[in-house]
Amino acid sequence: MLKARTRGFFLVLGIIVVGACAFSFFLKTDSPINETQAMKIFYDYPVVSTFDEMAEEAEFIVSGRYTSLDSKWNMARNPENIMEEDSENYVEGWLYHFEIDDVLKGNLESSTILVNHKYSQVITTTESNAVVDDEGNILKAATKENTLSFSVHDPMFIEPELDSTYILFLLKDKDFGNYYAAVEPFSIKVENGIPELQSNLLNNTKTFSEEIAVGGDRTVDVLCDVGMGVDDFISGRSLEDIIQAISTSK
Amino acid sequence: MKKGLLWMSQGMLVGLIMACIVVPMLTLSVSAYSLESFHLKSKSASFVWGDRIDTPGSVIRNAWESAISDWASASSCDFYSSSNSVNELNSFYESSSSLYGRTKLTYDITTDAIYIASFEAKINAGNSSISRSNVARSTANHEFGHLLGINDLSSGTAIMNTNRERSTIYIPQTDDINGVAAVYG
Ligand SMILES: [Zn+2]
Numbered sequence: 001m002l003k004a005r006t007r008g009f010f011l012v013l014g015i016i017v018v019g020a021c022a023f024s025f026f027l028k029t030d031s032p033i034n035e036t037q038a039m040k041i042f043y044d045y046p047v048v049s050t051f052d053e054m055a056e057e058a059e060f061i062v063s064g065r066y067t068s069l070d071s072k073w074n075m076a077r078n079p080e081n082i083m084e085e086d087s088e089n090y091v092e093g094w095l096y097h098f099e100i101d102d103v104l105k106g107n108l109e110s111s112t113i114l115v116n117h118k119y120s121q122v123i124t125t126t127e128s129n130a131v132v133d134d135e136g137n138i139l140k141a142a143t144k145e146n147t148l149s150f151s152v153h154d155p156m157f158i159e160p161e162l163d164s165t166y167i168l169f170l171l172k173d174k175d176f177g178n179y180y181a182a183v184e185p186f187s188i189k190v191e192n193g194i195p196e197l198q199s200n201l202l203n204n205t206k207t208f209s210e211e212i213a214v215g216g217d218r219t220v221d222v223l224c225d226v227g228m229g230v231d232d233f234i235s236g237r238s239l240e241d242i243i244q245a246i247s248t249s250k
Numbered sequence: 251m252k253k254g255l256l257w258m259s260q261g262m263l264v265g266l267i268m269a270c271i272v273v274p275m276l277t278l279s280v281s282a283y284s285l286e287s288f289h290l291k292s293k294s295a296s297f298v299w300g301d302r303i304d305t306p307g308s309v310i311r312n313a314w315e316s317a318i319s320d321w322a323s324a325s326s327c328d329f330y331s332s333s334n335s336v337n338e339l340n341s342f343y344e345s346s347s348s349l350y351g352r353t354k355l356t357y358d359i360t361t362d363a364i365y366i367a368s369f370e371a372k373i374n375a376g377n378s379s380i381s382r383s384n385v386a387r388s389t390a391n392h393e394f395g396h397l398l399g400i401n402d403l404s405s406g407t408a409i410m411n412t413n414r415e416r417s418t419i420y421i422p423q424t425d426d427i428n429g430v431a432a433v434y435g
Contacts (some may be wrong), residue, residue: 034367038359044351044389044397048413049404057252078377079302079343091344116346125356130336134292136368138334171378173346206402221359227402227412 301339
């Protein structure tokens with residue numbers, strides 16, 4: 001018969017062996033990847049709800065026509081040298097030639113400018129089987145990883161109609177020389193002399209959902225949220241009234 | 251005549267009582283917070299500094315640091331840096347753009363639809379107004395608001411007001427603080 005001390009020793013040894021096996025099993029277990037199913041992107045754009053704010057925020061207000069698409073470019077730049085593209089990010093901008101009929105605000109010498117419209121952006125996300133605690137700390141490192149990369153349309157993009165008349169509310173990019181939306185909304189289309197506000201945020205729309213295929217039969221639900229929609233503050237106003245309001249707001 | 255005056259004064263009294271109830275309700279609804287359908291599981295959350303702001307000193311790094319202490323003193327929420335976090339604070343440079351900031355978050359629709367699984371919040375260093383006094387800090391506090399479960403507003407004195415004057419409203423306001431308190435208690 002074993003002495004009590006020896007029995008105790010084997011008991012403790014047994015516990016240690018079982019514990020070590022269980023721990024190594026825990027370390028080696030390959031849990032499946034936590035697949036990304038849904039994503040939400042909040043865009044913090046300056047959104048205005050009145051005509052006066054729109055006119056105030058713009059450095060330049062011009063009327064004229066888009067004549068052609070010049071080029072597509074990467075708006076994401078290397079912060080160390082912005083003349084270079086950002087090698088890690090891709091934000092697609094479409095540059096259009098815009099022929100100016102009238103400069104309603106600001107000093108502009110040339111009669112043709114390039115206007116940039118942000119079109120889309122590439123979103124990258126890494127999914128893995130890492131075990132993460134409630135505060136976002138990784139408790140157990142990933143043994144499997146999968147990087148998803150896909151393009152998401154910019155919620156503000158509206159393709160301009162060539163040869164139609166528009167009034168645009170713009171800022172100038174001092175580094176590249178082109179012009180871009182000062183705020184959202186920033187564009188009024190003039191159709192048969194009647195001004196129409198151009199914006200995807202009309203009727204107080206503020207969220208945009210897209211189901212994006214990411215390979216195989218998998219999709220990711222992407223919900224873009226711009227924060228606030230707008231009421232149509234142009235409807236019912238005449239073109240003369242708008243031009244008059246711009247000249248008094250200067 | 252006397253009766254008429256009595257009725258009128260009673261009517262005025264009822265009107266006054268109703269006004270006292272209805273008017274505060276109206277003013278409250280103008281600036282009341284709105285709750286998002288999901289938020290961080292814990293009000294203490296970790297993050298890593300992204301590669302663009304991993305050394306202190308830049309406008310955007312300073313903005314995030316100020317916003318962390320702004321939310322810590324306004325509420326019991328605490329964001330802390332930890333090298334093994336799945337969450338990230340960073341900056342990006344988007345030129346020809348009036349975008350201030352962007353927060354991307356993932357969540358699990360099948361099991362944990364009310365909790366954020368991971369986030370990536372970034373401020374646009376390419377926005378021509380971002381170096382103006384307090385604008386980046388206002389953006390940073392706004393992005394944290396999204397993570398803490400409060401939603402954008404279109405008016406009112408709130409960091410969540412999309413149409414706010416960013417150089418004057420740059421720290422969490424009473425309405426934002428009430429919103430976060432409603433989420434975490
Ligand atoms: Zn927002």
